[in-house]
Amino acid sequence: MSEFIVEYVRALQVLDSRGDPTVEVNVATRGGGFGRGIAPAGASRGLREAIEIRDGGREYLGRGVERAVESVNKYIAPAIVGMSSYRFRDIDRKLVEIDGTQNKSKLGSNAITATSLAVVNAAADTAGVPLFEFLGGRWARSLPVPLLNIINGGTHAGNELSFQEFMIAPVASSTFSEAIRVAVEVYKTLKEYLKKAYGPASINVGDEGGFAPPMREVREALKAITKAVENAGYRVGEDIFLALDVAASQIYRDGFYLVDGKKISSEDLLKLYIDLVGEFPIISIEDPFAEDQPDYFRELRSELRGRALVIGDDLTVTNAEIISKYFVEGAIDGAIIKINQVGTLTEAERAIEVLKGLRGRAIVSHRSGETEDVSIAHIAVAYGTGLIKTGAPARGERTSKYNELIRIENYLSGDAVYTGRKAFT
Numbered sequence: 539m540s541e542f543i544v545e546y547v548r549a550l551q552v553l554d555s556r557g558d559p560t561v562e563v564n565v566a567t568r569g570g571g572f573g574r575g576i577a578p579a580g581a582s583r584g585l586r587e588a589i590e591i592r593d594g595g596r597e598y599l600g601r602g603v604e605r606a607v608e609s610v611n612k613y614i615a616p617a618i619v620g621m622s623s624y625r626f627r628d629i630d631r632k633l634v635e636i637d638g639t640q641n642k643s644k645l646g647s648n649a650i651t652a653t654s655l656a657v658v659n660a661a662a663d664t665a666g667v668p669l670f671e672f673l674g675g676r677w678a679r680s681l682p683v684p685l686l687n688i689i690n691g692g693t694h695a696g697n698e699l700s701f702q703e704f705m706i707a708p709v710a711s712s713t714f715s716e717a718i719r720v721a722v723e724v725y726k727t728l729k730e731y732l733k734k735a736y737g738p739a740s741i742n743v744g745d746e747g748g749f750a751p752p753m754r755e756v757r758e759a760l761k762a763i764t765k766a767v768e769n770a771g772y773r774v775g776e777d778i779f780l781a782l783d784v785a786a787s788q789i790y791r792d793g794f795y796l797v798d799g800k801k802i803s804s805e806d807l808l809k810l811y812i813d814l815v816g817e818f819p820i821i822s823i824e825d826p827f828a829e830d831q832p833d834y835f836r837e838l839r840s841e842l843r844g845r846a847l848v849i850g851d852d853l854t855v856t857n858a859e860i861i862s863k864y865f866v867e868g869a870i871d872g873a874i875i876k877i878n879q880v881g882t883l884t885e886a887e888r889a890i891e892v893l894k895g896l897r898g899r900a901i902v903s904h905r906s907g908e909t910e911d912v913s914i915a916h917i918a919v920a921y922g923t924g925l926i927k928t929g930a931p932a933r934g935e936r937t938s939k940y941n942e943l944i945r946i947e948n949y950l951s952g953d954a955v956y957t958g959r960k961a962f963t
């Protein structure tokens with residue numbers, strides 16, 4: 539097993555999809571294996587997320603990550619060179635140990651996430667198998683249902699939509715590739731519909747590749763998607779379900795939520811969700827309330843029980859303890875899994891395991907600031923989460939994940955299983 543020994547670790551500053559600097563780490567093993575990890579970055583972040591380190595100052599308008607790059611080259615590299623990448627969990631533990639803080643604020647979550655992903659990718663390469671197989675073994679064969687964010691609002695777009703993400707879930711397809719085809723047909727049909735109804739400026743896209751039309755009301759976006767699904771020849775609530783990520787902390791000010799241009803109370807927002815789920819086939823709602831209102835998550839969940847899932851993201855920050863607490867308290871049906879919210883793959887893996895143990899949903903997710911790193915596609919298949927959220931079927935940093943899943947399906951050929959409706963039942 540000496541071929542798995544880490545021989546080389548080197549970080550450098552590259553760019554993410556928003557043009558912000560980010561950390562890339564390259565790892566080589568004694569056996570000639572190579573792995574790369576690139577840290578993504580969020581715009582709507584949870585208060586308890588691991589901290590990414592930025593340089594401040596004038597260069598890159600303060601967004602540089604040279605200090606995080608130095609964390610890797612100066613502190614992390616000497617600590618992990620000589621360790622076995624096969625035992626990547628030991629290396630992750632080492633990263634947590636040398637950081638020594640609760641929120642990864644010493645080394646930076648950007649340094650830690652990029653290293654963690656580079657190491658495990660190098661291990662898989664050394665073993666000569668795809669990452670999903672290295673992590674999940676030979677029985678890993680479930681392809682996830684993609685939640686595709688086709689209308690962007692909130693902090694991801696320059697429009698007035700208060701909810702951040704309006705997604706489609708193509709559940710009725712028999713393969714992942716077919717689900718992507720259906721999603722693309724809806725996406726393109728939506729583009730035509732928006733252009734006709736709102737003019738050419740409405741087809742500009744937001745951070746995650748979804749359109750950012752000049753709409754003001756949540757229902758308008760849901761109606762446009764419903765129309766696009768029908769125009770494309772599919773049935774909403776049968777072939778395709780809708781999903782929301784409200785990212786409600788972003789619209790919460792002084793005890794009120796800013797929705798559809800109005801200040802509304804938590805009670806009113808709760809009622810709005812119940813109405814929306816009655817009017818549209820919405821299958822899940824992520825971060826419906828601000829992080830300091832878990833009681834409202836619980837209320838919504840008991841109101842919706844069985845009809846739509848309540849999902850934590852900013853609320854749960856991929857932290858196994860927090861997820862378990864809110865799940866047991868009845869506040870959530872599942873959680874978003876973002877490695878850089880917590881730091882290492884091993885910690886994210888624990889969050890997935892906790893959810894599986896509780897029979898909750900784990901949705902592996904990209905960030906709004908993404909890169910060409912495709913590890914999350916493999917992670918979704920490896921742990922059989924059945925769900926992945928990685929943007930619109932457009933823009934390279936989003937399609938890279940979908941394309942990797944298409945490749946995985948192709949590699950598995952007859953053995954691949956598309957999760958489909960089961961992902962929600």
Ligand code: PGA
Nearest residue numbers: 579580581582583905906
């Ligand atoms: P973020 O958004 O990456 O900007 O946090 C994604 C999400 O909220 O799910």
Ligand code: ZN
Nearest residue numbers: 783785824851
């Ligand atoms: Zn979210």
